[in-house]
Amino acid sequence: xxxxxxxTIKAEKGFLKKPDINDGIYLTYNMMHxxxxxxxxxxxxxxxGYKKNEExxxxxxxxxxxxxxxxxxxxxxxxxxxxxxxxxxxxxxxxNETGGNLIITEQTLIKPSYKIYLLLDLDxxxxxxxxxxxxxxxxxxxxxxxxxxxxxxxDKEEVVEYEWEKVNEIVKSFKLSSVFIKESSVxxxxxxxxxxxxxxxxxTLSEEPQFVSFERLPVNFNEVLFxxxxxxxxxxxxxxxxxxxxxxxxxxxxVYYVQLN
Numbered sequence: 001x002x003x004x005x006x007x008t009i010k011a012e013k014g015f016l017k018k019p020d021i022n023d024g025i026y027l028t029y030n031m032m033h034x035x036x037x038x039x040x041x042x043x044x045x046x047x048x049g050y051k052k053n054e055e056x057x058x059x060x061x062x063x064x065x066x067x068x069x070x071x072x073x074x075x076x077x078x079x080x081x082x083x084x085x086x087x088x089x090x091x092x093x094x095x096n097e098t099g100g101n102l103i104i105t106e107q108t109l110i111k112p113s114y115k116i117y118l119l120l121d122l123d124x125x126x127x128x129x130x131x132x133x134x135x136x137x138x139x140x141x142x143x144x145x146x147x148x149x150x151x152x153x154x155d156k157e158e159v160v161e162y163e164w165e166k167v168n169e170i171v172k173s174f175k176l177s178s179v180f181i182k183e184s185s186v187x188x189x190x191x192x193x194x195x196x197x198x199x200x201x202x203x204t205l206s207e208e209p210q211f212v213s214f215e216r217l218p219v220n221f222n223e224v225l226f227x228x229x230x231x232x233x234x235x236x237x238x239x240x241x242x243x244x245x246x247x248x249x250x251x252x253x254x255v256y257y258v259q260l261n
Contacts, residue, residue: 001121001122001123002119002120002121002122003119003120003122003131003161004117004118004119004120004161004162004164004250004252005117005118005120005131005134005135005159005160005161005162006069006115006116006117006118006159006160006162007115007116007118007134007154007158007159007160008073008113008114008115008116008154008155008158009032009040009113009114009116009143009145009152009153009154010111010112010113010152010153010154011109011111011112011113011144011145011150011151011152011153012110012111012150013108013109013110013111013112013145013149013150014028014080014108014109014112014145014146014150014152015028015106015107015108015109015145015146015147015149015150016028016029016031016032016033016036016109016145016146017029017106017146017147019227019228024105025084025105025106025107026104026105026106026107027107028082028106028107028108028109028146029215029217030078030079030080030082030109030215031070031072031078031114031179031215031217031233031235032070032072032112032114032116033070033217033218033219034068034070034218034219034220034261035060035218035219035220035221035228036146036218037068037070037116038059038060038063038064038066038068039057039059039060039143040143040144040145040152041059041063041066041118041130042057042058042059042060042062042063042141043059043139043140043141043142043143043144044130044133044134044138044139044140044141044143045126045129045130045133045140046140046141047059047062047063047126053226054226056221056223056226060221062126063126063130064220066118066119066120066127066130067118067119067248067260067261068116068117068118068260068261069116069117069118069178069179069250069258069259069260069261070114070115070116070117070178070179071114071115071117071177071178071179071258072112072113072114072115072179072235073113073114073115074111074113075113077211077213078211078212078213078235078236079213080109080110080111080112081109081110081111082107082108082109082110083107083108083110084105084106084107084108085105085106085108086103086104086105086106087103087104087105087106088101088102088103109145112145117178117258117260118130118134119164119250119260134154134156134159135156135159136156137153137154137155137156137159162252162253163252163253163254164250164251164252164253165250165251166248166249166250167249167250167251167257170242170249171242172242173201173203173239173240173241173242174239174240174242174257175237175238175239175240175256175257176236176240176246176249176257176258176259177256177257177258178235178257178258178259178260179215179217179233179234179235179259180233180234180235180246180259181219181231181232181233181246181247181259181261182199182214182231182232182233182234183245183247197212198241199234199240199241199244199245200212200236200238200239200240200241201238201239201240201241202238210236210237210238211236211237211238212234212235212236212237212238213234213235213236214232214233214234215232215233215235216230216231216232216233217230217231217233218230219231219261246259247259247261248260248261
């Protein structure tokens with residue numbers, strides 16, 4: 001039996017580290033991504049994390065097939081406030097030079113919060129344990145948002161269970177509540193700038209300000225190279241055209257749509 005639920009994770013700060021460094025600063029992703037979510041789910045049910053190089057953690061191997069959807073909560077047009085925090089280690093233990101300093105600057109998310117959608121198969125032991133622990137607001141290990149300094153929590157009163165159906169075809173414009181994979185890249189066109197956003201239905205404009213934001217995010221691990229695989233994601237309050245080719249689309253409570261990957 002399958003259940004589609006959501007719960008909203010919150011933290012005072014977060015750091016979803018990008019694998020690159022820009023001008024001496026470690027950068028964070030703005031949006032939560034599935035590999036990070038799987039780590040949180042693994043902590044909730046007590047699965048092991050990274051133990052050695054070139055070996056995928058237990059939580060990833062056991063949970064990677066769970067369809068996941070993500071929606072930012074309390075964001076400003078899809079973005080969270082960020083600050084820079086500098087750490088100075090003067091003990092000499094963190095440097096190859098005796099008595100040397102290690103100065104690290106990190107871009108940090110302020111009060112990030114995300115609604116996480118999960119399609120769980122309750123006939124599978126790990127999925128059933130996730131379902132029960134999330135509903136009971138219980139975790140085997142302390143979950144955190146990117147680093148162990150930033151513990152996260154959720155309220156069991158905000159856990160929601162949905163009626164759902166997978167959608168294979170849409171015939172009219174629709175609004176997508178979650179972030180979604182944009183299969184075609186944004187086009188460069190000086191002749192007609194609207195081609196850059198040809199998946200949006202501008203005929204449904206409202207008086208309230210609307211927006212669209214983009215971010216390239218990890219979707220899973222390359223299990224040969226042990227590196228992230230990436231996709232281009234978008235998040236918007238605009239309606240989408242029915243021909244926008246959104247994959248893995250689900251209609252929930254017969255009202256709105258989310259993408260689960």
